[in-house]
Amino acid sequence: MNDASSTHAQQQQAEASRYALLLDWGTRIGLLALVISFAAYLFGWLKPHVPLEQLPGVWSLPVATYLERTATPTGWAWLTLVYKGDLSNLVGIALLAGCSLPPLLGLIPLYLKRRDYAYAGISAFVAMVLVLAASGILTGGH
Amino acid sequence: MLKLPLSALATLRQGWTIGSLLLLLAIPAQAAENVANVSTLPWWFWPLALFVTCFFIGIVAVPAGIGGGTLFVPIVGGFFPFHLDFVRGAGLLVALASALAAGPMLLRGGLSSLRLALPLALLACMSSIAGALLGLALPASMIQTALGIIVLGIVTLMLMSKKSEFPYVAQADRLSSALGIHGVFVDGASNRTIDWQVHRTPLGLALFLVIGVMAGMFGIGAGWANVPALNLLMGAPLKVSAGTSGLVLSLVDSSAAWVYLNRGAVLPMIAVPSVVGMMLGARIGARLLHVLKGSVIRKMVIALLLFAGIRALLKGLGLWV
DSSP: OOOOHHHHHHHHHHHHHOOOOOHHHHHHHHHHHHHHHHHHHHSSSOOOSSSSGGGGHHHSSSSHHHHHTOOOOOGGGGGGGGTTTHOOOHHHHHHHHHTTTTHHHHHHHHHHHTOOHHHHHHHHHHHHHHHHHHHHTTTTTT | OOOHHHHHHHHHHHHHHHHHHHHHHHHHHHHHGGGGGGGGSSSTTHHHHHHHOOOOOOOOHHTSSSOOHHHHHHHHHSSSSSSSHHHHHHHHHHHHHHHHHHHHHHHHOSOOHHHHHHHHHHHHHHHHHHHHHHHHSSSSHHHHHHHHHHHHHHHHHHHHOOOOOOOOOOOOOOHHHHOEEEEEEETTTTTEEEEEEEEHHHHHHHHHHHHHHHHHOOOSSSSHHHHHIIIISOOOHHHHHHHHHHHHHHHHHHHHHHHHHHHHHHHHHHHHHHHHHOOOOHHHHHHHHTOOOOHHHHHHHHHHHHHHHHHHHHHTTTSOO
């Protein structure tokens, strides 16, 4: 391995380590939140928005009909009902779906320091797409 | 006394294991025949059956070398009473959780390349949002039919595609050179240090646009398409392709999962037992990797996918409801 490829390999290792560390913690926190909230839902510690006994009657319906029948909110409006057993699970799910964001943002200063503007831009764009998807603006969730 | 050679005993033991797995996977199929009577079953029956099914899918998915999401949607969509909208939402979360769990280890081990993954993930993320929106807008029967066709396509791909451990890339293309997409990894099996580079990057980017649409529309993850695209088309080494595919999946499935979440298509009672069951099964699957014969498991998974694909196709066409 020559000097240039050795430097390239070291740089890639630094990027990978930072990304892995942030992703690892995000995933752990998300999974922990998911397991705790599901236990609270399953054992009735938190009262669900849709009673458990009614689920078999609605889970075979298309999502639009399900939402109408159960008066379940869309977009981020579930946060207003986060104390309900079933909707509290969405905290863990949202954490898992969003846990790639901190590692992506963590890469940007690393790339900028190295004047690797192309990858700083790509990381920022990927992060932006995730934020747009989460916001519900693109999806009409609000 | 009849003496069986050790290899025959091992084959018998494996056959028994595989047969048991197949039978367990068939439980929900038999129960689903009485979907109309679902109200007579206690509410916990289906989530429990889902957990057990996902646990076994997790076990076989690892040795078969495919993502759990690829098996999850056709099997659960075909044999459980849940609407396909919720199954796809859960499928994306299953694929996402698996990719997230494996991601850090693969990155630290040098098997996953951020420089290779990020440009591909950018396009695939955008198209997966479009795919998810399209999937939620189209009628379930049309999605079910298309899913059947896609799954049968995956079966064909699994049967036909060849893999190249270290593809020969004579010269990196201009785009990958400009972006610095190359790297070094140490192959644990041979203890060799491998310098790799890629070619056909523009074509790869275009392909990942299509892969993103499919991942979002069907919720099946996309490892089955990512690995051949990275390995056979772009020329990345097989292990780097598999590792990088997981990283791309974690980003693509995140963006599509947000669409399902925002549209209310994530039912915790379906999603959580699936994610937990699959992750527990995958841990056992990883341990069994050395005990079970990968090729035998792969054949079994192909047979299972073939059955689930035909079921999805016929269900979508209204021939086997």
